[in-house]
Amino acid sequence: MKYIISIIKPGKLDDVREALSGIGVTGMTVSEVKGFGRQKGHTELYRGAEYAIDFIPKIKVEVAVDDNLADEAVRAVASAAGTGKIGDGKIFLLNLQEAIRIRTGESGSEAL
Amino acid sequence: MKYIISIIKPGKLDDVREALSGIGVTGMTVSEVKGFGRQKGHTELYRGAEYAIDFIPKIKVEVAVDDNLADEAVRAVASAAGTGKIGDGKIFLLNLQEAIRIRTGESGSEAL
Amino acid sequence: MKYIISIIKPGKLDDVREALSGIGVTGMTVSEVKGFGRQKGHTELYRGAEYAIDFIPKIKVEVAVDDNLADEAVRAVASAAGTGKIGDGKIFLLNLQEAIRIRTGESGSEAL
Amino acid sequence: MISSHLPFFKEARTGFLALFFLSLPSVSHAEGLDSGDTAWIITATALVLFMTIPGLALFYGGLVRTKNVLSVLMQCFAITALMTILWVVAGYTISFGEGNAFMGNFSKAFLAGVGPDSLSGTIPEILFSMFQLTFAIITPALIIGAFAERMKFSAMLLFTGSWMLLIYSPVCHWVWGGGWLMNMGALDFAGGTVVHINAGIAGLVAALVLGKRKGYPNTMMMPHSLTLSVVGASMLWVGWFGFNAGSALAANGTAGMALAVTQISTGAATLAWMFAEWIRHGKPSVLGAITGAVAGLVAITPASGFVGPMGAIAIGAISGIVCFISATTVKRALGYDDSLDAFGVHGVGGLVGALLTGIFAAPALGGYAEIPGIGGQLWIQFIGSAATIAYSAVGSFILLKIIDKAVGLRVSEEDEVTGLDITQHDEKGYNY
Amino acid sequence: MISSHLPFFKEARTGFLALFFLSLPSVSHAEGLDSGDTAWIITATALVLFMTIPGLALFYGGLVRTKNVLSVLMQCFAITALMTILWVVAGYTISFGEGNAFMGNFSKAFLAGVGPDSLSGTIPEILFSMFQLTFAIITPALIIGAFAERMKFSAMLLFTGSWMLLIYSPVCHWVWGGGWLMNMGALDFAGGTVVHINAGIAGLVAALVLGKRKGYPNTMMMPHSLTLSVVGASMLWVGWFGFNAGSALAANGTAGMALAVTQISTGAATLAWMFAEWIRHGKPSVLGAITGAVAGLVAITPASGFVGPMGAIAIGAISGIVCFISATTVKRALGYDDSLDAFGVHGVGGLVGALLTGIFAAPALGGYAEIPGIGGQLWIQFIGSAATIAYSAVGSFILLKIIDKAVGLRVSEEDEVTGLDITQHDEKGYNY
């Protein structure tokens, strides 16, 4: 199984969710993060002084998927989140050793 | 070492924390996330239109544990967080290569 | 590639960001978390009753780096975040299988 | 028939005494209108409305958990709208219609005969009816603090609406509308019994009938925004000038003194609670300071037109300490879940104030009321309080039981866990 | 020349009638000043300012997304400052200078001749000019609801500033400053046409000229803090006493009745919207309740000095239902993006109120105005509304087009996505 962490633009969450659902991913976890990559932040003003704010709001989407769905899931996220502009985000793929569904105690890919 | 990511119901944090402390886990990191699995969200109303909100507030608990504690930790979380109802959450187990305690520079299982 | 998760003190983010930039890390993702380790929390008062709050606000910094930068990155974080006091935080190192830059579709270390 | 512009009358022992006589159907004599008094009571009406929305709404709203903030705001807002219509229809006439010793008759239903030219003392009667309306709004709104975070919105509307007509309005008539307590000489300048004891007891009964919130008292249920609560408490403080000094129904020395003792009692109660907590827990909490302020405001309410600055310090300090104990130690010991301390502060503070009014109104203690000796007045105050407690307790209990049968009082456990905002209104307080 | 302290005059059919005569350069006769009336109008001025900052600012600010909250607050705040200066310079004299049937002359530019001793009726003219200023502030501020989340700050200043001078002030003159609508007998006690129709139409035109927000209507654009919006709506409600009862320009029975019908209409409209939504969607929303309240406040505005409690219930209930439909079904059907329903509530509610005034002002229906029969008055009300709609629509369109050419109305798409707070002001509303 794979654990896929995607950092995307805030406005793209709905598209990504739909793309993933479309390929049969039935669960996911999202959170609000801030980050920077090539995309730079903005300036904020305080009492006449300007401060550079490096970090930009992003959404982090985490999904655990079965190995055979992993590539497809990555592609789904990439195409749903992509605009071709700087700041589109990144996808990180980690190896997932085990998954457990708390309610039933199922484990492995059955738990996803 | 293992890195255990658990997605639980917001009201279960205290129970999970106690269960983990009970088996000797001395640290953990939690954050607020939103997610969905089998459990569906709710409806919100705006100007007479109803919007389906897919995501449900959840708590993400991350603990790094020594290999020999891993199974026990998973069981502890599962039993503390479980209510048998939909939405109980999931546990994901990843392999942890290295851990460092910043204060002392200790690494490996000593750092946990 | 490695996926490095660091839990640091809120006031140390700027130092850590600079330290990482200094060694050539060009992107990172941060989020607000709460946690505890050896450092204990505080007390809150409500209607004359005192409640122990275990969790302390921390910042979680995630960076994906090429293998050859990993050690240096860990050291950079450790020295920038360290004050020698309890609560300095932890660094966790996971194996990263794949990284994709959404905008361009680049993958592997080119995507970092 | 006594003319209301005689000076002594404006300073009469019961703030609203004038009304009983003057609210009789009367030919227009706009020459009796005093523009200064009218100016002040228009303002006071705005201030007391401001106490409920947004004042009380924020005070209470800040104290609940995030998932219930809108439900509290909505309850205050909907109560404001509902009471307005019910008051016009029947509340005003039950309270201030001629009637008998127990309730007014229906001669003023739908504000019949209350045109722009009818006077109540030196102000337009239509204005008087609106000033009184703001009291009929805030009193049921106070009760919601006792059952916050678990009552159905529909049940809440039914309960507060019927309660205002059947409990509040009669008690209002007893004390201010020419009823038996007024005739007995009970002193209640701005609503210690009518408003605070009345609402506090109804709250206690509601808290008992509904039962505790799931998780209480083991789970921490921290206020989601003390910031909002401080703002709300501040607005209550400022708005209370309208409540107390407005109850003079004139812009005169009695109003000035009512304002002063309100300010002084509140200051004293804030400090009293703050230092009591500081001594007992090592730190003064913000929640303590603002609740202390409300306790002081509540306690001075019945006394405000009758006592002087020294009486105000005493009433404030005593109420601050007593309410501190009642909202912390006593509540915890007895185990009922009065979510936001509607009873612990309004019920207890109102009782403290009603009784102390009998003491500090005495000229010998710096007061300004003609009373039949402290003992005698205390007895009258006790009767007034006891009658209000009994009527409010029994009446509220009956209403709650009927509504429970009819539509159910409490949301399901699952809805309570999810929060009232989503389950009752399909909305959330914040979407940051 | 009619002296303004004759009783009948204070209750005159048009609240500001007195002013046309009395704002002529006059020798100081401070003996004519009534301290009670003055006390109330000072307070009313404070209340109406309070409606804009922080009232409307919070109501609107809560409804936008987090990234735009400051832009809304800033627009309200900057409008307050800008209108103040423009009103002193020219707005007041265009509105209330002698002039002709269409606009005032420039005799009072820079408040010339308006010293502490000049009177307007029974109050200082300088106070009257400031009371009126608060109307000239809130009217353009209402418009911003229509184009929220997408207009440049610079363009907003140019538009609202020129609009106040060229659209608002002349219409104000027509209705209150001795212009043609006043002479025709149009009833607009506190600004149904001048304020609400005027602002609502300008908002609709602006929403159409600027186009929809990116993502509208498919993306959810939830209010970032309904909590703030409830606070804002509450402040509007309370402040509206200044608006309507203040428009009596005296502390008398008319003011009292204006306050009462304001309260009653608002209560009725809140309940009407709430129950309508409850029936239609199964739950009563908080946003619905507070918007209903605003609808009721808007609709009673032109009627407030002329109708009685029963008229107020009718006007409130009707406006609540009509605005519910206009801000939900109609807006959705027509597809324009009136972000915060400036048109759907103020435009539509103002129109409903203006027309219903012609009906419920009739003494036969419990009203207090001498009108030439309901049909005749309705026709006059229709003329007044139509003229305001036409002038506001055309004038606003021209101004917007000119400003678009000059500096551009709309921020870039990227700036819209990022949010106006960062892109227009380099700040954020919250740094938790």
Place this chain on the structure above:
Amino acid sequence: MISSHLPFFKEARTGFLALFFLSLPSVSHAEGLDSGDTAWIITATALVLFMTIPGLALFYGGLVRTKNVLSVLMQCFAITALMTILWVVAGYTISFGEGNAFMGNFSKAFLAGVGPDSLSGTIPEILFSMFQLTFAIITPALIIGAFAERMKFSAMLLFTGSWMLLIYSPVCHWVWGGGWLMNMGALDFAGGTVVHINAGIAGLVAALVLGKRKGYPNTMMMPHSLTLSVVGASMLWVGWFGFNAGSALAANGTAGMALAVTQISTGAATLAWMFAEWIRHGKPSVLGAITGAVAGLVAITPASGFVGPMGAIAIGAISGIVCFISATTVKRALGYDDSLDAFGVHGVGGLVGALLTGIFAAPALGGYAEIPGIGGQLWIQFIGSAATIAYSAVGSFILLKIIDKAVGLRVSEEDEVTGLDITQHDEKGYNY
């Protein structure tokens, strides 16, 4: 003894002049009471209290970091309570007791002899004492802006309490209570010296004695909620009508003009700061606009009963620009940490206003005061300001040093990092 209801007296050059004479123990002559004036001053008292809680509390509270928001709200709230009691005990009599040129005697300690029937001019003296109390509350509350985020709560109580009695009350006596500055002819209608210079200087001294916040000026210390600050600034603006127009102590033309110039100066200052920043930094900030408004309010305060609209525009515009420079460039250059610009806005703005009053009060420049020529008056204004600066600086320094020895002024570094909310009050502002 001059009777205070002579017209010219109400417009007297010093707003509170009447009080010195009239606050002498006097027999009750309630016939001298004016209900309109009383109505307005009750309202004004509410408005000025509203300025501190919640106005200033929100303005300051929004500007600090999340971890300190409650500490600021609590300081404002506790100050309100503490000053109330201290004022009753001794502050009022030190300020307005007969005494000598430097301070009042103790004849009115505990408000002795101030019953509901004693008058001060045309209003009850008890009301006058409460109106003045609200000034004695806000002045120490202003100071906390200078030492926010680092002072112990206990030390704060000791400092503000002793400061009010020993610094504020005497200066109040000098200027308004019949003291030497009043006799010299210093013009301070509503508190340029007494309130703003006084508090601003005390703040500067406190900022210097306590030292900078850890991390200042390198770390960004962004306001945690500009939203709250805009609300607070708006409330200050509205409440300031009570401050300035209330200082006329009557509902008359002077009050009307004071209100007008307050509004106009604030509008001008807001625009001045906004455009200055727009030009200098390319964008107008919200923090700039609201701070500009406060600067304009501060600067017009001493002038408000004496200048006309044109003077107000000048005073507003100048103070907006000067305070913009003082709170940005100058503060940064000198390096002291006046956390929320208590000195940069109130001290500097108060000084600008005090001096410009000497200029624009001249009838030749549209003012309404009888002054001994602009030069002569400027000299008097300079003396008044200099004396206040000297007394406040030295006195505040001594008090701070004593308290530092006694209990320590500053929290530990660790507590400062954790935040004052948790360390001083065991609470948090938000639990979302």
